[in-house]
Every structure is written in C-alpha cells, then in structure tokens.
Amino acid sequence: MLNGPIPPQVDPRKLADRGVTLKGELPLANMRRVGEQLVKSEGAVAVVLDFGRDQQKQFVIHGVLDTAVEMICQRCLEPAVLPISSEFDFAVLWEGKSADALPQGYDALEVGEEPLDLHSLIEEELLLALPIIPVHPEGACQHPEGFEAPEEPADEEKRPNPFSVLAQLKRDPNV
Template structure:
C-alpha cells in the first residue's frame, strides 16, 4: 500500500511528528468502502459505489520563531488526494461521476489550544493536531467531504426528471429554466413547446410599474 517512505508507515496509526521530522514521503490507495462517511454520499444506484482514491503524503519541517523567541523546526504535512466518486445530481436525480483533486498543506501542532491560537489569516495553511498514532485515513476522508460540491449536478443533465417537468410551480419553473433545464410546463407566458427564458424575463419587465 505504501510506495515511497523512509520509515514503515501505517496510515491509520502514523507517528505524524516523526514523519514530518524525517521528511518522509508515502503514497497509497483507499476505496470509498473504507471511508464510511464518504460512502454515505454515494447513491445506491451508482454504477460503482466503491471507486478508488490515490493519495500522497509528505512530511517536512520549517524553521520558525517559537514563543520563547528562539528559532525551532515546525513540522508540516502536505497531502494530495485524487480520484472520483459517484454522486446524485440534484437536478435530474441520476448518478454522475464527480472528480476530486485535493492538495492541502497543514501545520502540525501539539494541542487543541495551540491550534486555536493559530492566526486565522493563514489561508494557505491549515492546522491539525498531531499525535504518535495519527489517523491519516480520517484526514483523507475529511478532505474529500470538504471537497464535495455544494449542489452536486451534471454539467449538462442527460434527461430532465419528471418531477421538474410536471410537479413544480411557475416560480420554481423559471428558476429551473435559469439553470438551463428545458421542458418546464407551468411557467407563465412561456410557449409550451420550447420555453425561452429570455422571453420570460422580458414579459416580467413589461409588467413592472415604471
């Protein structure tokens, strides 16, 4: 599972401080079935519910000023995760394949108090509390969950779900049209055969006072 590491590495019980101090590198793969919270996001009708993610991790240290004014090595971790998982499109309700590309850098601290005191303006570096038995797989899963799209959807839906065609109000239908969905029937003043969202906007403007 591990391909390039200076020391033996168990991704579920990783001595994160030693990994960073030694400048180790490691790589491996995890399936969605090994990540239970991520698996909950995959629809049951997906073509493949157990897709594969590859990951690479690299430890390092950088000299930084400590609280006592002296300069000391600060441990860092860089993590990259790549792969894809099937999600449910929120427009047509069909499964689609979502790509994931995570590349994150973390400053490793020793306690929650230290993490809370870390400056919030460091937007390029996250803070994690390290340990001698750090669960790297949990960090991988957390990053994948954070990378989930706010509204999962196809770039272009192959079909329009019938609930969007026959079961929406006129206001909702115009909202769907703005998302590029055709076939909505209940929007006012729209030609039933091929609705034109620009015509709807023009009609609304002519009704508005002034």
C-alpha cells in the first residue's frame, strides 16, 4: 500500500500487475467541476484505489471515495454538510476494444498508450456520487425568520359526489 499524495497520472496496467494500492487525499479545491456544485471547496476527498487482476486476468481498479461536502439544501436554501461515500469498479480496456465481454459489475475504462489521468477519474466519480437534489436530513432544515408552515386545512365540508346520480341510475332497473 502506498500512502501519500495520489499521483496525477498512472499506468493502470503496471500498477495492476504489481497489485498496488494507492491511499491518499485530494483537495476539493483542485476539483473545478465539483467546486461549482459546492458552497465551499474546503476539505479533501479520502481515496483508496486497489489495482489488480480478477479471476479472468482482466486488469481492474476498485476504488473508494469518502468526503463531506457543503451544498445548498433545496428545502430551506441554507448550507448543508453532506457525507459522500462511493465505491466503484473499473475494468481497464485498451482503446477501441469492445466492452461486451466484461463481467457484470464492472464499468469499462478505456486506456491507450497515454497514462490514465487519475485526478480526473476521481473527480468524475465524485460528481456521480453527489446528490442530485441536496437536502438536510429529515427535520433538520432551518427555516428563515418569518417563515410559517402552511396550516392544515380544517375539516372540509363533505360535498356530494356529482356522479352519485349516475350510480343511482345504473342501479335503477326502470331506466
């Protein structure tokens, strides 16, 4: 296991042949697209990437991301700190190779002769893990001053169903 900063670019095939595990943190401030979704780009993403081969000798990457981000709650429009955790599995394919024969549970990751941009891959996975509609946990929203929850409607008078006449006609054999 290699602890420390996550390298920006790697050759996943070489790391898989050696069975390398990378463990480290990436600052949220370095992730521009993720930062656009957040209130503050403070903090870091804890990353663990296991490179190896599966039973079919396929190059694979298993990754785990953990962080906490601050986003705008869509219920109360106040900042909410949300824990984010994600796991992913990639099968590394040569560019242009078909992903049809991949075992179930793997996403295809096409890599050519160029090194894999690991930071972009982590940013993509974090974007996918962010909630589509961020909200505080149930009951934790802080409503602004002057906000009053709508009152429950009083027992409304029971109005007659306008189609009840048709039901009576249907039952009446003389019609």
